[in-house]
Amino acid sequence: MVLSKTASESDESIYSTFASRYVRTPLPRFKIPENTIPKEAAYQIINDELMLDGNPRLNLASFVTTWMEPECDKLIMAAINKNYVDMDEYPVTTELQNRCVNMIAHLFNAPLGESEAAVGVGTVGSSEAIMLAGLAFKRRWQNNRKAEGKPYDKPNIVTGANVQVCWEKFARYFEVELKEVKLRDGYYVMDPVKAVEMVDENTICVAAILGSTLNGEFEDVKLLNDLLTKKNKKTGWDTVIHVDAASGGFVAPFLYPELEWDFRLPLVKSINVSGHKYGLVYAGIGWVIWRSKDDLPEELIFHINYLGADQPTFTLNFSKGSSQVIAQYYQLIRLGYEGYRSVMENCRENMLVLKQGLEATGRFDIISKDNGVPLVAFSLKDNSSHDEFEVSETLRRFGWIVPAYTMPPDAQHVTVLRVVIREDFSRTLAERLVMDIERVLQELDTLPAKVKAKMSSEENEKTRKKLREITMAWRKFVTDKKMNGVC
Numbered sequence: 001m002v003l004s005k006t007a008s009e010s011d012e013s014i015y016s017t018f019a020s021r022y023v024r025t026p027l028p029r030f031k032i033p034e035n036t037i038p039k040e041a042a043y044q045i046i047n048d049e050l051m052l053d054g055n056p057r058l059n060l061a062s063f064v065t066t067w068m069e070p071e072c073d074k075l076i077m078a079a080i081n082k083n084y085v086d087m088d089e090y091p092v093t094t095e096l097q098n099r100c101v102n103m104i105a106h107l108f109n110a111p112l113g114e115s116e117a118a119v120g121v122g123t124v125g126s127s128e129a130i131m132l133a134g135l136a137f138k139r140r141w142q143n144n145r146k147a148e149g150k151p152y153d154k155p156n157i158v159t160g161a162n163v164q165v166c167w168e169k170f171a172r173y174f175e176v177e178l179k180e181v182k183l184r185d186g187y188y189v190m191d192p193v194k195a196v197e198m199v200d201e202n203t204i205c206v207a208a209i210l211g212s213t214l215n216g217e218f219e220d221v222k223l224l225n226d227l228l229t230k231k232n233k234k235t236g237w238d239t240v241i242h243v244d245a246a247s248g249g250f251v252a253p254f255l256y257p258e259l260e261w262d263f264r265l266p267l268v269k270s271i272n273v274s275g276h277k278y279g280l281v282y283a284g285i286g287w288v289i290w291r292s293k294d295d296l297p298e299e300l301i302f303h304i305n306y307l308g309a310d311q312p313t314f315t316l317n318f319s320k321g322s323s324q325v326i327a328q329y330y331q332l333i334r335l336g337y338e339g340y341r342s343v344m345e346n347c348r349e350n351m352l353v354l355k356q357g358l359e360a361t362g363r364f365d366i367i368s369k370d371n372g373v374p375l376v377a378f379s380l381k382d383n384s385s386h387d388e389f390e391v392s393e394t395l396r397r398f399g400w401i402v403p404a405y406t407m408p409p410d411a412q413h414v415t416v417l418r419v420v421i422r423e424d425f426s427r428t429l430a431e432r433l434v435m436d437i438e439r440v441l442q443e444l445d446t447l448p449a450k451v452k453a454k455m456s457s458e459e460n461e462k463t464r465k466k467l468r469e470i471t472m473a474w475r476k477f478v479t480d481k482k483m484n485g486v487c
Helices: 039-050 070-078 091-107 126-147 165-173 192-198 221-235 323-361 388-398 427-445 457-483
Strands: 119-123 156-160 177-181 203-209 241-244 268-274 286-290 302-306 309-313 364-366 375-380 404-406 415-420
Touching: 070 323, 091 119, 091 286, 091 323, 119 126, 119 323, 126 165, 126 203, 126 241, 126 268, 126 286, 156 165, 156 192, 165 177, 177 192, 192 203, 192 221, 203 221, 221 241, 323 364, 323 375, 323 427, 375 388, 388 404, 388 415, 388 427
Parallel strands: 156 177, 156 203, 203 241, 241 268
Antiparallel strands: 119 286, 268 286, 302 309, 364 375, 375 415, 404 415
């Protein structure tokens, strides 16, 4: 996290048994030490603490890639000291990024001419990519409003309540109203009909999610495009679409090539995708692609004369590593279309194995869909004695990290567990996870039920009446104190 705190249950010093061969004095925990220590001691101290982290391979909460081939690991380490922004010094790295942008643009069916270059940029992840796309939409809308002589101070964006937090960040940081379509029981993605109803003349774009993080489901971008086209024709507005394909952008083209969600739809003006998810690269790489140059306002692009060359740049940060760009290029040429399709098909098959195993227990309802991002979201049929959070917590004893969470409004009463199926999650692991879940359920069944307030409606009413009386008495007490000059 960006923000930190120094509170700790232990004291303010770090101790290490093995490192004491080199260092007998404890190190301060929150201040830079006065003296140097041997490199072996520094390594051992840090390595000892890191052993308490979870195992990334068993972290089934994350979409982020946790395994790559050794050859790619070598390329990453060889480029670990290259600053990507030094384009004049590292022209080949810049060329590799441009190749990636064009490959991904073609994958998303961008309407490019024979020799036309794609418009896009590598980012540190989909969060930065979404910020950039959102800024482009906001500036485009403002320019159009200014040209029409209309107010341009109240932009809004329409999304589903299932969007990732980066959309909320964009809205807050860049002063755009976020209009969310609420979810409902059995429908945990944005409803295109309701989304278009919320569109007004101040809407800079509608954001559709290709692969909800909640249940992996693809939103119906085709229907959204058709409904929005009709509304634009009726109102004379020019509301367009951004597709947040962070999770599904490297899944849909290989598993569902006939699905229309990308630049084949005329109102889709930009798409972001996470290279570090199903692009199969370690954390730290995302991409945003625009339909054409006209969809990225020129005034947002900076031209910097730095280290001997003119460098056009449209990013929120400046310096960043080159390793992940190189790793993305490796995966694209190493796997090709055939390889990516094989990986995604394998993930889907392992997803079905896990789903069928959970269904066979008779204890779970499956919330996720078969078609979408390969994950399984599921909830207990009966959580009156023990709930999903207890299942999640108990699974950690077996090494598994399986998140439990409640759905966004208006489905917040639904609690689910979610397992993301990545390339390194094998069928054997899927079968083992089902066995461990069954063991957890058997163990929980032997424990006393969690404490619940099971009062009749009459008892509830009595309790509410008593609480109201206490509240009124407290308010009277505070008011009297204030009137007596005591605060």
